Amino acid sequence: MNNYHLVLDRFRREGGVRIPQLLRLHEALSRVLRAACWPALDLVLRLALAQSFFVSGLLKASNWPNALYLATNEYPVSWLSPVTAAYTGVTIELLGASLLAVGLMSRYAALSMLILTLVIQFSYKALDAQLLSAALLGWYVVHGAGSLSLDGLLRRGLADSALPLAARIARTSAWVRTHLAPVYLSALRVWMALALLFAGRYLADMTAAAGRLSLFIPFHSAMKWAPDMIIACGWILVLGLATRYVAATLALIAGGAMMMHPAFADGFYTFGVLMLFIVFGAGPVSVDAIFDGWMRRQFPELEGRPAFSLDGLPRVVIVGAGFAGLSCAMALRRARASVTVIDRGNYHLFQPLLYQVATAALSPGDIATPIRPRFREYFNTRVLLGSVSAVDAQRQHVQMGSSSIPYDILVIATGAAHSYFGKDEWQTVAPGLKRVEDATAIRSRLLSAFENAESCEDAQERASLLTFLIVGGGPTGVELAGAIAELARYGMDKEFRQFDPASSRIILVQSGPRILPAFDEKLSRIAQRSLERLGVEVLVDSRVEHIDAQGVLVSGRRIAARTVLWAAGVMASPAAQWLGCETDRAGRIIVESDLRVRGMADVYAVGDTALSTAWNGQPVPGLAPAAKQEGSYVARIIAARLGGDPSPPPFRYRHRGSLATIGRKAAVADFGRFKLWGAPAWWLWGVVHIGFLVGMRNRVATMTNWFWAYLTFGGGIRLITSAGTPAPEADVRPAE
Numbered sequence: 001m002n003n004y005h006l007v008l009d010r011f012r013r014e015g016g017v018r019i020p021q022l023l024r025l026h027e028a029l030s031r032v033l034r035a036a037c038w039p040a041l042d043l044v045l046r047l048a049l050a051q052s053f054f055v056s057g058l059l060k061a062s063n064w065p066n067a068l069y070l071a072t073n074e075y076p077v078s079w080l081s082p083v084t085a086a087y088t089g090v091t092i093e094l095l096g097a098s099l100l101a102v103g104l105m106s107r108y109a110a111l112s113m114l115i116l117t118l119v120i121q122f123s124y125k126a127l128d129a130q131l132l133s134a135a136l137l138g139w140y141v142v143h144g145a146g147s148l149s150l151d152g153l154l155r156r157g158l159a160d161s162a163l164p165l166a167a168r169i170a171r172t173s174a175w176v177r178t179h180l181a182p183v184y185l186s187a188l189r190v191w192m193a194l195a196l197l198f199a200g201r202y203l204a205d206m207t208a209a210a211g212r213l214s215l216f217i218p219f220h221s222a223m224k225w226a227p228d229m230i231i232a233c234g235w236i237l238v239l240g241l242a243t244r245y246v247a248a249t250l251a252l253i254a255g256g257a258m259m260m261h262p263a264f265a266d267g268f269y270t271f272g273v274l275m276l277f278i279v280f281g282a283g284p285v286s287v288d289a290i291f292d293g294w295m296r297r298q299f300p301e302l303e304g305r306p307a308f309s310l311d312g313l314p315r316v317v318i319v320g321a322g323f324a325g326l327s328c329a330m331a332l333r334r335a336r337a338s339v340t341v342i343d344r345g346n347y348h349l350f351q352p353l354l355y356q357v358a359t360a361a362l363s364p365g366d367i368a369t370p371i372r373p374r375f376r377e378y379f380n381t382r383v384l385l386g387s388v389s390a391v392d393a394q395r396q397h398v399q400m401g402s403s404s405i406p407y408d409i410l411v412i413a414t415g416a417a418h419s420y421f422g423k424d425e426w427q428t429v430a431p432g433l434k435r436v437e438d439a440t441a442i443r444s445r446l447l448s449a450f451e452n453a454e455s456c457e458d459a460q461e462r463a464s465l466l467t468f469l470i471v472g473g474g475p476t477g478v479e480l481a482g483a484i485a486e487l488a489r490y491g492m493d494k495e496f497r498q499f500d501p502a503s504s505r506i507i508l509v510q511s512g513p514r515i516l517p518a519f520d521e522k523l524s525r526i527a528q529r530s531l532e533r534l535g536v537e538v539l540v541d542s543r544v545e546h547i548d549a550q551g552v553l554v555s556g557r558r559i560a561a562r563t564v565l566w567a568a569g570v571m572a573s574p575a576a577q578w579l580g581c582e583t584d585r586a587g588r589i590i591v592e593s594d595l596r597v598r599g600m601a602d603v604y605a606v607g608d609t610a611l612s613t614a615w616n617g618q619p620v621p622g623l624a625p626a627a628k629q630e631g632s633y634v635a636r637i638i639a640a641r642l643g644g645d646p647s648p649p650p651f652r653y654r655h656r657g658s659l660a661t662i663g664r665k666a667a668v669a670d671f672g673r674f675k676l677w678g679a680p681a682w683w684l685w686g687v688v689h690i691g692f693l694v695g696m697r698n699r700v701a702t703m704t705n706w707f708w709a710y711l712t713f714g715g716g717i718r719l720i721t722s723a724g725t726p727a728p729e730a731d732v733r734p735a736e
Helices: 002-015 018-062 064-074 082-102 106-123 128-143 150-159 166-200 207-213 227-239 243-260 267-280 287-298 323-331 351-358 424-428 436-455 459-465 475-491 521-533 575-579 624-643 679-692 696-712
Strands: 315-319 338-343 347-349 368-370 381-385 388-392 397-400 403-406 409-412 416-418 467-471 505-509 536-539 544-548 551-554 557-560 563-566 570-572 603-605 658-661 667-671 674-677
Touching: 018 064, 018 082, 018 106, 018 128, 018 267, 064 082, 082 106, 106 128, 128 166, 128 267, 166 227, 166 267, 227 243, 243 267, 315 323, 323 338, 323 624, 351 436, 351 475, 388 575, 409 624, 436 459, 436 475, 436 563, 459 467, 459 557, 467 475, 467 551, 467 557, 475 505, 475 521, 475 536, 475 658, 521 536, 521 667, 521 674, 658 679, 667 679, 674 679
Parallel strands: 315 338, 315 409, 338 381, 409 603, 467 505, 467 563, 505 536
Antiparallel strands: 347 368, 388 397, 397 403, 416 570, 544 551, 551 557, 658 667, 667 674
16 A cells, blocks of 8 residues: 555656646647537537438428328238328427527437437337437437537526526536536447447357347447447447547548448447537446546645645745746746746736837737746745845745745746946937837837827928937847838828828937848848938947937937937846846846856746846847746756755756848848748748747737738837827927
């Protein structure tokens, strides 16, 4: 017994990550099948069943003498007169089929059709198609129709109505669906398994009994499959093991047989019965159900219950839910630790696409996703909304407002802020782009400039309003300049009367000799030519000396520009000041090879707030892939510490390449030896950025918006909603 518990405990530890993931995937697939596939399948099955009955009833009703003849001679019912039998049969076939097709009183319609089918099966002629259709009708008797039916639409209202007996009937139907439908499903599975087994082996020795068996078991349909396969599948179905997947295999074969062999006429009903197992599983009397119950006891987190107590476990605090912080937290969701994620926003932001929010191409909701839903099913992780103001490394506490959060392991992932190189007074007139608030403020600033230019009567003033200057020729500056040029050239075509938006002047200022200095020199030249084709003026070897509300002084030359945007530099968050640790000139925390803060065994720094030389001795770049790699690595370090396992080798950054886009069909991609530009690079840039977005809704929304804007030259989300830093109002007095 002790050995059993030791093995079981090891199974929980080693399988505790993969097995719940696989079971959650299995459950998610089951939910999708029931919620998305079953309504459509239910409708198809009801229409098919109803059609066969309705056609038969219509033929009899249109030739009543023939119907009476059939009831008298072909399939007489000993306990009914021919006239009564004919009337009853036609009524069920017409009225019952019509009700089942629309899903009204489905249980009662299916029950009458089931009785008629069984009477024909036992009193007239035994057919597999009748047995299989009876099995499907029996399912509708115990389960009812799906959501795409009148019953589904009216069920809730009838249950709460004043109609006599409506509430009682609704409660009875719900009880039958809850308690009898699963039992019926198990019985149906065993019945189908017996058909496979008899067809595969035993009928060769039971020829005399075949006639009697065909009344109850549809083995003739199963005989059309390969004997060895159906015997194996039959035994597996009897046990109810991996039922969904076995049924899916048989359903695929049945579907192929229907298309290839006209003789397999009852294949549709076989397919329908198998689909019930695929959608609803094996039922309660099965190995699947026993195994599922056992796994839920071993992994209580599958039902949202704690798998272990958090009392006394190591406390991991992650400050920041950017790429690095979120990657670390996601990797620790099942760790035996109490994990706390602190962020000043309740969402994770995909910063590389902020410029598209700023230029009205995307909505903020397309690139931001709430943090809490990511950890909904992981009881060991909590999310706190707030700003950290200090860290007490001696007492191991993080100060968040008036709250003090204790930690055993601290991960700093607070990112970076704008750097104005000692000219912080420029921030009010040249906003940067790091937050959603920055993006919406810049969007308002850009759009307000066009709106104010429309009402401006002074040509010189209008020119300054329509001059947009971006400081900094890195990826953000290049992408901003290209997006503003496209917005002016295509997005606002024919919308203004006093000026042509395409006449706007977009200037990109770079202090170095070329834009995109981190890219290959050839790609930098290609990017500059692409910008210039869009009408962007690129000023290299030019230094910004002064910025005010009226314009910019660039290398001694005054440029009147009422909208100035900053993309020139960043500095790390004040996390280093909290810790009192060693930093570089940009304020980044210098970390060891395992991303620990120097001199602090329990504090790690990742992302833009850390300086790591894990890129072949060079500093790791401030890119999303780098941040994600660092966050995942620290999670591995923490997991190894918690489990008493050896630490992973020192962190090594694997550079996947650099990307920057210039407009609607141009981009550059630098993968070292492999370089790409133009339309192919643009497509690659789009695919990569869609893949990095968190959440399927964000991916679909972004793809839809991009596709629509690309085909229509639409201007996107052109709403002036932020009062953060609007463009100065124009002087609307008539020119003298």
